Amino acid sequence: MxxxxxxxxxxxxxxxxxxxxxxxxxxxxxxxxxxxxxxxxxxxxxxxxxxxxxxxxxxxxxxxxxGTPVPPRADTPPGSAMEEEFLERALRAGMPRIAAQVHLDLTLSEDGRRTAAELTRRLNVSPASISVAVNFLAQQGFVRRERDPRRRRDIYVVDDDAWYNAIMTSERQTLESARATMAAAETYGLDSPVGQRLAKTAAYLERVSLDVMESAERWRTLLR
Known part of the structure; x- marks a missing residue:
């Protein structure tokens, strides 16, 4: 039941x-x-x-x-099916669990900003885990760091351009893969079966990546 x-x-x-x-x-x-x-x-x-x-x-x-119920997690408050679905999809897409929790917490914060101490306290994980998660998200373009000069601490920010940055970061990486694949094709010889297969793959990856980047740029105004 x-x-x-x-x-x-x-x-x-x-x-x-x-x-x-x-x-x-x-x-x-x-x-x-x-x-x-x-x-x-x-x-x-x-x-x-x-x-x-x-x-x-x-x-x-x-x-x-x-007789002690599990306290509600910061990333999945009771009754919040939307937030649970958000976390599930991030995990299914391959994002590490704590990185997904950090991203969700930043996304749903009032101003999209948290310090490391705030994230550590809210998610009940170690500072080292927060550092690893934030580094991952920053590398993927989902968050950026700002320095608070008065308190000498980093502030982690997810802003309106977060998804634009993440898409562009991902497609640049794909373009690098396309170029490496084309270099491999040339090494094997473009007239060989392996070279032809690799060249087709490289051309496909390059064309799709450029199309996605062009589309992301064209529709960026929707985030403003």
Whole structure:
């Protein structure tokens, strides 16, 4: 039943769904549960890559015996299906879990700004984990750093251009791959089967990347 607690069998089915790379929504439909229930279950028990059904079930039993419910996570407040879906999609796209949490917290903050100390406190993770997450997001173009000269601390910012920057960063990396692939094609010889295959791949990657960058630039005004 949708309102009943998850059983050991339910958790085994969740693990099987994760192994089959099903979305949280699909797993929820197969178990006749809300997507928010499945998302909370997975995120509080290791995430999609480290979820273990037996350990998750035992942890739930122990919490019930202690009578102490799990405190709500900063990235998934109770009843916020939209935020849970946001986090799920980021994880499915390959973003590391803490990086996804940082990105979500910054995106939903009033002014899109947090210090490292604020992120550490809100997400209940170590400063080192925040540093790794922010470095990843900055490399991908999702956040930028600003320096507070008065307090001598960094402030992490997600602004209106975040997705534009992320897209452009990704496509520049793809262009680099296209050029490396073309260099490899020339090494093998453009008249050889391998060289021809690599040259076609390089041309495709280059054309798509340039098209995406042109489109991102053309529609950038929508972010302003």
């Amino acid at each position: 949708p309102g009943a607690r998850l059983t050991q069998q339910d958790r085994e089915r969740i693990a099987a769904g994760l192994a089959d790379k099903l979305s949280y929504g699909e797993i929820a439909r197969r178990l006749d549960r809300p997507t928010s229930t499945i998302t909370r279950e997975i995120t509080r028990n290791g995430g999609p890559t480290d979820y273990r059904p037996q350990q998750a079930h035992q942890a739930t039993i122990q919490r019930a015996r202690r």
